[in-house]
Amino acid sequence: MRALISDKSAHGDPVEGALTRIKAEPNARSRIVSDSHQWEAPMSYAEILVALGEDDAAYQRASYAGMLAGQLGASLLGVLSRWPHPPEVEPNATIGMVGELLAEARASCHVDLATVEAGFRATVEASVDQVFFAGGIGSMTEAVLREARRADLIVIGQSTSSGNDDGPCDAQVLLVRGGRPVLVVPPAYEARALPRHIAIAWRDCRASRRVVREALPLLRRAQQVSVVTLNEVLSATPASSAADVADFLQSHGVPARARGRSGAAPLRELLHILDEDDADLLVAPAYCSNQLVCSELVRQTTRMLSRCRIPCLLST
Incomplete structure (x- = not known):
C-alpha cells in the first residue's frame, strides 16, 4: 500500500496538488475551477x-x-x-x-x-x-x-x-x-439563424436549474442572455439568485446578465420584457416538485405557451 501511495505522489496526484495550491495561494481555487472548464468537451445536441x-x-x-x-x-x-x-x-x-x-x-x-x-x-x-x-x-x-x-x-x-x-x-x-x-x-414562426437574444424565466427550483443546463448549447451561441426573476406568491425566489445564475452562465462562456424581477403580474411583465429585449427564445421551467404549487404552475405554463409569440424551451 505504501508503494502505491508513494508512486501516486511521485506522479503528481491532481487532488493532492489542488489542495496544496489552495493552501499556498488563497485565490488558487478560482483558477482551478477555471482550468477544469477548459477540460470539458463543448456541450451540444447530437x-x-x-x-x-x-x-x-x-x-x-x-x-x-x-x-x-x-x-x-x-x-x-x-x-x-x-x-x-x-x-x-x-x-x-x-x-x-x-x-x-x-x-x-x-x-x-x-x-x-x-x-x-x-x-x-x-x-x-x-x-x-x-x-x-x-x-x-x-x-x-x-x-x-x-x-x-x-x-x-x-x-x-x-x-x-x-x-x-x-x-x-x-x-x-x-x-x-x-x-x-x-x-x-408558435405557428408560422420563422427564423434563419440561431437565437441571439435569449430570456430565462428564473424560478429558484429544480426545473429552472435543469432547463438552464439543458439550454447551454443555445445559450453559448447567443449574443445576449437575460435572467429574469419571476416574482410569484406561490414560489418565492430570492433576488440574488438571478445574479448567481448569471455568474454560472458566464463561467460557461454565456454573455448573461440579471435582468431584474417581474412585477405583480408575472406573465404579463415577462411578455413585456420579451418584447422590450427583442428576445427570440424563452427558456423557462415547466413544473416543480412541490405538489402544493404544481397545479398553479401548470396553469401558468399553459397560459404562457398560448400567449408567447417566440419559441419556448421548457423542462421539468
Whole structure:
C-alpha cells in the first residue's frame, strides 16, 4: 500500500496538488475551477426530434428544427404517427367487408405518411446532413415519447391537448414522461439563424436549474442572455439568485446578465420584457416538485405557451 501511495505522489496526484495550491495561494481555487472548464468537451445536441404534421405550420416547424440542427451540427429526426380515418360501414356489412375497409384505411394512412416524409425531407435536406424519419400508425404523443430516447431535444408545435390520441402532441405529457427538454414553436414562426437574444424565466427550483443546463448549447451561441426573476406568491425566489445564475452562465462562456424581477403580474411583465429585449427564445421551467404549487404552475405554463409569440424551451 505504501508503494502505491508513494508512486501516486511521485506522479503528481491532481487532488493532492489542488489542495496544496489552495493552501499556498488563497485565490488558487478560482483558477482551478477555471482550468477544469477548459477540460470539458463543448456541450451540444447530437440529434433533434421534430413532431411533424400535414399542415403548413408543421412544415414551418420542421424548417425551424432543420435550421437548428444544421447550425448546431446535429442530425434531425422527424416523427409522425396517426390513426387511420374510420371508414363508413353500412349497417348490413359483413365482417369480411369491414376488414377490407379497415385494410384500405390503413393503406391510405401509409400513403399519407409517405407523402409527409417526402415533404419533410425536401424541406430540410438543404440544411441538415443527416435526416431520419419515423412514421407509424397510432398515437402521436406515444410515438414521440418512444423516439425521444434517441434525441437530445424535442421540437413540437404550440397547440393545446385534444384529450385523445388523434390530436397533436400533448406538451404536458411530453414534459412529464419524455425526459428531454421540449421546444414549443408558435405557428408560422420563422427564423434563419440561431437565437441571439435569449430570456430565462428564473424560478429558484429544480426545473429552472435543469432547463438552464439543458439550454447551454443555445445559450453559448447567443449574443445576449437575460435572467429574469419571476416574482410569484406561490414560489418565492430570492433576488440574488438571478445574479448567481448569471455568474454560472458566464463561467460557461454565456454573455448573461440579471435582468431584474417581474412585477405583480408575472406573465404579463415577462411578455413585456420579451418584447422590450427583442428576445427570440424563452427558456423557462415547466413544473416543480412541490405538489402544493404544481397545479398553479401548470396553469401558468399553459397560459404562457398560448400567449408567447417566440419559441419556448421548457423542462421539468
